[in-house]
Amino acid sequence: MPQGFIENLYVFLLAGFLGFEVIRRVSPLLHTPLMALTNALDAIVVVAAIIIAARRGTVLSEVLGAIAAFAAFSNMVGGFLITDRMLRMFKLSGKKKA
Amino acid sequence: MNITALDPGTVQLLTDVAYIVAIAFFVLSLKWLSSPATARRGVLVGEIGAALAVVTTFFNPELVQFQWVLIALFAGAIVGIPLGLVQMTAVPQRTALSHAFGALAAALIGISEYYLHLHELTKFQVVEISMEVIIGSLSFTGSLIAAGKLQEWLPQRPIVYKGQNYVSFTVLGLALLSAVILVFNPTAPFVFPAMVVISLLFGVMLVTPIGGADMPTVIALLNSYVGLTAALLGFVLNSKVLVVAGALDGSSGFILAVVMCKAMNRSFTNVLFGAFGQLQVSAHAQLEDRTVHTATPEEAAAILSAANTVLVVPGYGMAVAQAQHKVREMLDVLLKKGVDVKFGIHPVAGRMPGHMNVLLAEADVPYDRLVEMDAANSEMPQTDVALVIGANDVTNPAAKTDEGSPIYGMPIIEVDHARTVMVIKRSLNPGFAGIDNPLYYEDKTLMLFGDAKAFVSSVVKELTGGGE
Numbered sequence: 341m342p343q344g345f346i347e348n349l350y351v352f353l354l355a356g357f358l359g360f361e362v363i364r365r366v367s368p369l370l371h372t373p374l375m376a377l378t379n380a381l382d383a384i385v386v387v388a389a390i391i392i393a394a395r396r397g398t399v400l401s402e403v404l405g406a407i408a409a410f411a412a413f414s415n416m417v418g419g420f421l422i423t424d425r426m427l428r429m430f431k432l433s434g435k436k437k438a
Numbered sequence: 439m440n441i442t443a444l445d446p447g448t449v450q451l452l453t454d455v456a457y458i459v460a461i462a463f464f465v466l467s468l469k470w471l472s473s474p475a476t477a478r479r480g481v482l483v484g485e486i487g488a489a490l491a492v493v494t495t496f497f498n499p500e501l502v503q504f505q506w507v508l509i510a511l512f513a514g515a516i517v518g519i520p521l522g523l524v525q526m527t528a529v530p531q532r533t534a535l536s537h538a539f540g541a542l543a544a545a546l547i548g549i550s551e552y553y554l555h556l557h558e559l560t561k562f563q564v565v566e567i568s569m570e571v572i573i574g575s576l577s578f579t580g581s582l583i584a585a586g587k588l589q590e591w592l593p594q595r596p597i598v599y600k601g602q603n604y605v606s607f608t609v610l611g612l613a614l615l616s617a618v619i620l621v622f623n624p625t626a627p628f629v630f631p632a633m634v635v636i637s638l639l640f641g642v643m644l645v646t647p648i649g650g651a652d653m654p655t656v657i658a659l660l661n662s663y664v665g666l667t668a669a670l671l672g673f674v675l676n677s678k679v680l681v682v683a684g685a686l687d688g689s690s691g692f693i694l695a696v697v698m699c700k701a702m703n704r705s706f707t708n709v710l711f712g713a714f715g716q717l718q719v720s721a722h723a724q725l726e727d728r729t730v731h732t733a734t735p736e737e738a739a740a741i742l743s744a745a746n747t748v749l750v751v752p753g754y755g756m757a758v759a760q761a762q763h764k765v766r767e768m769l770d771v772l773l774k775k776g777v778d779v780k781f782g783i784h785p786v787a788g789r790m791p792g793h794m795n796v797l798l799a800e801a802d803v804p805y806d807r808l809v810e811m812d813a814a815n816s817e818m819p820q821t822d823v824a825l826v827i828g829a830n831d832v833t834n835p836a837a838k839t840d841e842g843s844p845i846y847g848m849p850i851i852e853v854d855h856a857r858t859v860m861v862i863k864r865s866l867n868p869g870f871a872g873i874d875n876p877l878y879y880e881d882k883t884l885m886l887f888g889d890a891k892a893f894v895s896s897v898v899k900e901l902t903g904g905g906e
Contacts, residue, residue, distance in 0.1 A: 351678050351682060351685075359686040359690060362465065365469075370472075371694060372533075373477065375657070375791065377480070378661070378690040379536045379540060379664075380484065381686060382664060385671060387679065390496070391500065394504055401551075402506060404550040405550055407543075407546055408544075411542045411546075413514030413515060414513075415539050416492075418519065418520075418532075420484065425523070430477075430795075433807065
């Protein structure tokens with residue numbers, strides 16, 4: 341097995357456990373914003389798309405990279421936007437609209 | 439600023455540092471999401487991390503042509519902004535659509551990696567790319583089908599036929615077989631595109647048979663597939679930032695899927711292959727000659743204002759009737775009268791995990807009035823009135839008592855333990871899952887027949903006018 345794979349597997353396992361512990365503590369109250377936020381964070385694949393699309397490659401790789409950049413970046417922008425919109429709505433009693 | 443002035447080593451170092459900072463920010467972002475008080479700070483930190491990573495990427499010296507990328511990013515923002523501004527009732531289908539986009543992006547990058555390095559791939563890399571592309575492709579079409587069902591462009595009911603699971607598994611088997619062929623002969627003509635097409639087809643076949651009531655679980659599962667795809671892409675590209683982001687997203691989706699399954703007393707296999715919602719014929723039989731008690735809006739208003747404690751149990755029916763703003767008006771009036779009103783939220787209320795909380799928050803219901811199922815149940819015996827609005831199965835006592843019921847074992851909000859139960863409902867027709875609810879025939883239950891919005895607004899009118 342390639343060395344890179346082993347390293348990545350370490351990172352994957354640790355990040356998985358970390359994610360599990362952190363996310364388990366998110367109140368069910370916020371499960372919808374949680375899904376929207378993780379979607380936006382997952383859209384970090386856009387960095388890979390940018391490299392593929394802007395690097396000298398084949399026509400196919402550049403086109404696929406550009407489509408991927410489009411799809412991922414729309415997730416990033418829309419995901420952060422809707423998460424913040426939802427969170428702004430959550431208010432405690434007695435606090436009127438800002 | 440001249441980018442070429444920096445030597446490649448420095449750029450590489452800066453990129454690595456930026457990505458590490460981005461990852462740290464992502465983890466903090468999720469950590470701060472744990473409570474509403476810090477959650478918005480979490481979003482901000484996530485945004486900074488993402489922006490940092492994206493901007494740094496542009497300094498990569500290998501990048502030579504920017505026009506298409508910039509157009510793509512611009513178009514992404516143009517599409518992303520309206521998708522960030524949809525109504526709260528449309529958030530589930532928006533989420534499913536964004537899963538589709540995420541899966542698409544990851545799958546396309548995997549596909550282009552395959553064709554770029556076709557002749558130099560090791561067996562191991564072929565395995566990685568194949569897994570990535572298979573899961574990405576099936577998550578893409580699966581999420582599109584889920585979005586279509588939630589948007590009601592596709593039928594909500596499960597679409598099933600005989601031997602379906604065998605056919606589906608055969609299709610998945612063909613996709614895996616293609617991957618095996620590629621491992622031994624990475625350049626085998628047509629096998630790679632065939633694998634992509636078969637995986638896309640499998641995604642459709644995976645989600646089509648699943649009914650609308652199971653969509654919360656399906657969305658969460660697809661969420662975790664999309665995260666897994668991104669993590670696998672990180673393996674393919676040897677990019678730690680993708681591995682971590684994917685692992686975080688994947689574990690989040692997985693946790694939510696487990697929460698949803700527990701809330702419905704189902705297993706993953708049962709959700710994916712059980713085709714719920716077509717078996718409960720037997721429950722209908724004894725419907726006819728039982729009596730129910732009904733009440734008018736005036737009577738309901740009188741009972742509510744005489745109560746000390748009221749628990750509202752909202753379901754998606756409330757949102758369909760657009761009644762949540764009227765319900766908030768009722769909350770305000772009752773609070774002013776000194777009635778303690780809380781909302782009991784079942785984990786599967788709404789169409790995705792946590793959806794009902796967002797719908798009520800949008801209607802300005804303060805979140806300290808929202809209680810989770812277990813807390814609601816422990817307060818239930820001291821509750822004077824439980825008011826059920828647009829919810830059915832999640833209050834059905836048959837889930838506790840009737841072993842023959844299809845929802846037997848599902849945790850419910852035990853409104854039948856409150857002193858009085860009022861149910862706003864259009865008619866006695868069984869709900870979405872087609873299961874009869876014995877709650878409606880109990881002596882302490884009052885049925886309030888009518889449209890939820892109209893009924894609640896008459897109650898509000900009665901409370902404000904008829905009060906003092």
